[in-house]
Amino acid sequence: MDNPKSILITGASSGIGEALALEYAAPGVTLFLSGRDAERTTSVSEACRQKGATVAGKVIDVSNREAMDAWIRECHTELPLDLVIANAGIGLGFHKDVDLAKHTADIFDINVNGVFHTAHPALELMRRQGHGQIAIMASLAAYHGMPSSPAYSTSKACVKAYGEALRGAYWSDGIKVNVICPGFVASRITRRNKFPMPFFMDADRAARIIQKGLRKNKGRISFPWQVRLMYGGAIRLLPEFVLERFLRALPDKT
Ligand SMILES: NC(=O)c1ccc[n+]([C@@H]2O[C@H](COP(=O)([O-])OP(=O)(O)OC[C@H]3O[C@@H](n4cnc5c(N)ncnc54)[C@H](OP(=O)(O)O)[C@@H]3O)[C@@H](O)[C@H]2O)c1
Numbered sequence: 001m002d003n004p005k006s007i008l009i010t011g012a013s014s015g016i017g018e019a020l021a022l023e024y025a026a027p028g029v030t031l032f033l034s035g036r037d038a039e040r041t042t043s044v045s046e047a048c049r050q051k052g053a054t055v056a057g058k059v060i061d062v063s064n065r066e067a068m069d070a071w072i073r074e075c076h077t078e079l080p081l082d083l084v085i086a087n088a089g090i091g092l093g094f095h096k097d098v099d100l101a102k103h104t105a106d107i108f109d110i111n112v113n114g115v116f117h118t119a120h121p122a123l124e125l126m127r128r129q130g131h132g133q134i135a136i137m138a139s140l141a142a143y144h145g146m147p148s149s150p151a152y153s154t155s156k157a158c159v160k161a162y163g164e165a166l167r168g169a170y171w172s173d174g175i176k177v178n179v180i181c182p183g184f185v186a187s188r189i190t191r192r193n194k195f196p197m198p199f200f201m202d203a204d205r206a207a208r209i210i211q212k213g214l215r216k217n218k219g220r221i222s223f224p225w226q227v228r229l230m231y232g233g234a235i236r237l238l239p240e241f242v243l244e245r246f247l248r249a250l251p252d253k254t
Pocket of ligand 1: 012014015017060088090091114138140185
């Protein structure tokens, strides 16, 4: 979409979501921003107001389906939504001694159910209005199950596949669906990483790439291109046993 005027972003209180909110903030634009942390959500909302946008910040947990449904309908009633970005997510460290059931449920509640709770009401409302755009935050880690982050990479593979499927399913309803697959971007998630992160980029740059991709309605916005090529190429071209060795050699995320 060229110039969305009514934009909802989950997880806008920090990192990539914050950078996206600031990138879209401008006079004539209304932003509905969410986060869990009240202080961070208020501070990002204020920064976006300084850039001329009308902003409504909301403290809300994406894993709460009823609350998300009510909030998204409220926002749409205030100003019909042009663009919804289901960005909120977590990246818990993984080691083999974690409580696997809890670890996996915690990640899926936010990274998968949180995306469903954002996309589903938006799809219904946009279908009725006959247009709209929904962007789903996946990751380059979605391209193959990662031994270093089994639950995280699987959660991202799930929403990547879901977004790709929705794109085809809702095309004829005038709804654009896009999947975003970043590599390593500066945020509270990557701040904890102790290993080298190839082609690490700041969140502002990531936000500009995402905004451009959404404007062009690219089905999959994967970046940086170097990592996409390296990683995508390895998955497609390497024999399975070499690929497995390559993935096993990647640093773990304890
Ligand atoms: N950074 C990377 O390298 C990278 C790469 C690929 C994909 N991603 C994805 O990008 C998205 C944004 O992450 P980030 O890297 O920008 O990390 P971040 O700085 O930690 O930001 C995460 C955002 O999600 C919000 N959030 C987390 N759990 C939530 C919940 N249950 N309900 C509502 N909001 C919640 C956080 O809110 P609070 O501040 O209030 O906690 C925060 O605004 C995630 O989906 C992540 O998986 C990141």
